[in-house]
Amino acid sequence: MVQERPKHKWTMVVDIDRCSGCQACVVACQAENNITINEQRDFLQRRAKEWIRIERYWEAIDPSKPAEFPNVKARFIPIMCQQCDNAPCEPVCPVYATYHNNEGLNVQVYNRCVGTRYCANNCPYQVRFFNFWEPVWPESLRNQLNPDVTVRSRGIMEKCTFCVQRLSRARRTIEGRRGKRITDESMTEENLMPACVMACPTGALVFGDREDPKSRVNELLKEHDPRQAKSVAARGYRVLEDLTTEPNVVYLKKVDPHLKKVKAHA
Amino acid sequence: MQERRPLSDVQINKALLRNVLAAPLWFWGLVLLLALVVAAGAGAAGWMFNRGTGVLGVNRPAMWGFLIVNFVFWIGISHAGVMLSAILRLAYAEWRRPMVRAAEVLTVFSLMTAMLMPFIHSGRPWRLAYWAFPYDFARGIFPNIRSALIWDPSAVFTYLISSSLFILVTLLPDIAVIRDRTTGIRHKIYSAMALGWRGTPRQWRLQGIAGILLSAIILPIFVSVHSIVSWDFGMAVSVEGWHATIFAPYFVIGAVLSGVSAVVTLMALMRWLFKWEDHIREEHFDAMGRLLVVIATAWFYFFAMEFMFGLFTLEPQEVALRQLQVFEWPWSALFIIFILTAYFIPVPLWLFRSVRRNVAAMFWISIMVNIGMWLERFIIIVPGLLRKQPFTFVWGSYRPSPIEIIIVAATFCLVALGILLFSKVFPLVPLAEAKEGQILADQIKVGKKTIPAVMREE
Numbered sequence: 001m002v003q004e005r006p007k008h009k010w011t012m013v014v015d016i017d018r019c020s021g022c023q024a025c026v027v028a029c030q031a032e033n034n035i036t037i038n039e040q041r042d043f044l045q046r047r048a049k050e051w052i053r054i055e056r057y058w059e060a061i062d063p064s065k066p067a068e069f070p071n072v073k074a075r076f077i078p079i080m081c082q083q084c085d086n087a088p089c090e091p092v093c094p095v096y097a098t099y100h101n102n103e104g105l106n107v108q109v110y111n112r113c114v115g116t117r118y119c120a121n122n123c124p125y126q127v128r129f130f131n132f133w134e135p136v137w138p139e140s141l142r143n144q145l146n147p148d149v150t151v152r153s154r155g156i157m158e159k160c161t162f163c164v165q166r167l168s169r170a171r172r173t174i175e176g177r178r179g180k181r182i183t184d185e186s187m188t189e190e191n192l193m194p195a196c197v198m199a200c201p202t203g204a205l206v207f208g209d210r211e212d213p214k215s216r217v218n219e220l221l222k223e224h225d226p227r228q229a230k231s232v233a234a235r236g237y238r239v240l241e242d243l244t245t246e247p248n249v250v251y252l253k254k255v256d257p258h259l260k261k262v263k264a265h266a
Numbered sequence: 267m268q269e270r271r272p273l274s275d276v277q278i279n280k281a282l283l284r285n286v287l288a289a290p291l292w293f294w295g296l297v298l299l300l301a302l303v304v305a306a307g308a309g310a311a312g313w314m315f316n317r318g319t320g321v322l323g324v325n326r327p328a329m330w331g332f333l334i335v336n337f338v339f340w341i342g343i344s345h346a347g348v349m350l351s352a353i354l355r356l357a358y359a360e361w362r363r364p365m366v367r368a369a370e371v372l373t374v375f376s377l378m379t380a381m382l383m384p385f386i387h388s389g390r391p392w393r394l395a396y397w398a399f400p401y402d403f404a405r406g407i408f409p410n411i412r413s414a415l416i417w418d419p420s421a422v423f424t425y426l427i428s429s430s431l432f433i434l435v436t437l438l439p440d441i442a443v444i445r446d447r448t449t450g451i452r453h454k455i456y457s458a459m460a461l462g463w464r465g466t467p468r469q470w471r472l473q474g475i476a477g478i479l480l481s482a483i484i485l486p487i488f489v490s491v492h493s494i495v496s497w498d499f500g501m502a503v504s505v506e507g508w509h510a511t512i513f514a515p516y517f518v519i520g521a522v523l524s525g526v527s528a529v530v531t532l533m534a535l536m537r538w539l540f541k542w543e544d545h546i547r548e549e550h551f552d553a554m555g556r557l558l559v560v561i562a563t564a565w566f567y568f569f570a571m572e573f574m575f576g577l578f579t580l581e582p583q584e585v586a587l588r589q590l591q592v593f594e595w596p597w598s599a600l601f602i603i604f605i606l607t608a609y610f611i612p613v614p615l616w617l618f619r620s621v622r623r624n625v626a627a628m629f630w631i632s633i634m635v636n637i638g639m640w641l642e643r644f645i646i647i648v649p650g651l652l653r654k655q656p657f658t659f660v661w662g663s664y665r666p667s668p669i670e671i672i673i674v675a676a677t678f679c680l681v682a683l684g685i686l687l688f689s690k691v692f693p694l695v696p697l698a699e700a701k702e703g704q705i706l707a708d709q710i711k712v713g714k715k716t717i718p719a720v721m722r723e724e
Binding site for chain 1: 324325326329330388389390391393409410412413414415416498504655657660662663
């Protein structure tokens with residue numbers, strides 16, 4: 001008899017208050033997912049591939065004065081594919097190279113992709129990356145490539161997958177072999193959390209299954225998601241929410257003690 | 267049509283078939299020159315297939331560039347055919363007669379050229395059969411019909427097929443004329459192509475009905491093709507400045523403007539190259555000029571509305587985009603050139619009868635309009651992408667690469683080459699239409715009044 005698979009809904013919570021902008025997640029992602037090394041040329045051509053990137057903005061501490069040192073403060077926001085439930089990239093692909101799977105992931109099928117780049121145009125978060133050139137690695141990095149991840153040839157689109165190779169490994173080992181439910185603990189033990197989450201030194205990135213009532217993601221969402229929490233201290237929001245893309249990445253905004261005055265004013 | 271010099275059928279045949287029966291030397295020189303540029307474009311495209319899409323200037327915010335602009339431009343040019351042959355045919359505009367075939371041929375070749383663009387600009391063109399032709403039934407993969415990129419080939423290929431049929435139907439009597447004037451292998455080929463045309467009244471009636479029917483069928487396609495091209499952009503929710511609801515009619519009327527201008531260019535070239543002063547007369551340029559004033563003004567209305575709708579909401583994102591388009595270098599310069607060449611220089615000039623009747627002036631103005639219309643597409647497509655996201659972190663710029671410029675130049679030569687080769691095989695001005703126009707224009711005096719000698723029975 002075919003056993004029904006347990007349901008999953010993968011979600012990430014990014015606590016910006018904890019993010020220090022160290023870029024460890026970027027490096028981890030680069031290594032895990034066989035992303036080519038971004039050279040100066042790639043950045044100059046604006047073709048660098050960063051499945052997760054740290055956007056940095058300079059902001060005035062006191063908004064009434066010009067934003068110059070020392071009246072300046074860096075803000076960071078890690079942006080990766082938001083795995084939108086209502087993804088703008090999906091309906092525009094003529095060949096179904098990108099579609100939504102039943103675990104809430106926005107999946108990219110490399111073999112189907114023909115490279116119209118329509119999806120990248122239609123992504124408001126700009127997290128889709130095109131392989132303009134055939135990927136090459138230095139000879140010394142040959143053995144570093146991750147065998148679980150496809151090396152994408154030129155002419156196709158790629159993006160953050162929430163480390164889908166690790167998720168399927170979790171399904172195989174934890175669910176399949178041991179017959180247990182995937183939990184936060186078992187995924188962390190087996191090193192099956194997405195690479196960026198595992199690399200984050202401050203714990204700003206939290207990943208988990210929304211279908212698992214005990215997951216930390218659910219806890220955080222209960223406390224912070226404006227759709228669930230009524231508290232004033234709820235810090236959750238989704239990026240560009242007004243586009244109704246229904247992202248599966250929820251951000252928790254930064255706590256700015258120095259802004260309290262301004263807020264009280266408003 | 268008072269200005270025609272009465273010509274006998276023999277004179278008409280002789281003049282219009284001159285190039286088909288014995289092409290002059292310059293013709294082959296021109297063909298060679300154009301073929302060289304087309305070959306250069308093919309080489310550039312081959313280089314791109316070999317090296318990857320990286321040789322283009324496109325980058326992360328601007329994933330589409332010159333090639334897509336060029337695609338929209340050529341689809342726009344293709345609207346000339348229907349505008350002249352179908353709409354004016356159904357409206358019984360007498361002056362359309364010498365231009366209809368040239369406009370239709372322009373349609374067919376510009377459609378073919380236009381469809382090359384999205385094909386070659388994709389990352390893996392050799393896989394494109396997946397979406398233009400749904401053949402992969404074995405794996406159950408059917409094209410995603412929600413995507414505007416599937417609507418596009420469907421609409422364009424429907425348009426291409428119906429336009430080709432239209433040309434074929436209107437060509438039949440002319441092919442028969444050539445058949446009777448050739449010998450040997452050419453005679454055999456033309457005989458096969460003439461499908462047994464003998465010019466019996468029944469054949470003429472059927473041919474007329476087929477023409478009218480095809481015109482009527484092409485009309486909805488005419489509206490849909492460029493609407494769908496505009497939806498390639500309109501369907502993109504996340505690109506500010508691409509999703510005005512007015513996009514479809516705005517694109518269609520813009521297409522008609524550039525298409526009809528291109529026909530004027532073609533008319534002047536035909537008049538000069540083939541010495542068809544008796545057939546393509548100043549009155550035709552005059553009529554085209556009047557038509558263009560109307561079209562250009564309608565287009566300008568839509569353009570202004572689109573701009574106003576964009577600014578109406580005062581969304582910071584939209585305002586940032588308009589600011590980029592109008593005030594920031596180099597877009598500001600392009601915008602000024604575009605608005606001057608597409609409307610503010612040509613339309614006041616077209617208001618003067620002396621300008622409309624000056625072939626050289628009409629030629630250069632029509633080229634100017636198309637420079638403006640090319641820039642219009644560029645200014646819509648690329649800045650929209652550059653300011654796609656409200657966050658400034660990934661704002662970027664775009665600069666075309668030499669490969670893109672060569673390919674764009676080659677497309678112009680490809681269309682010209684296609685039309686030129688067509689003119690070697692078939693007459694670019696329909697003989698039958700010229701003769702019919704001649705008959706209908708004959709007038710007799712009855713008492714004090716001049717009336718048409720032949721009444722049209724419809």
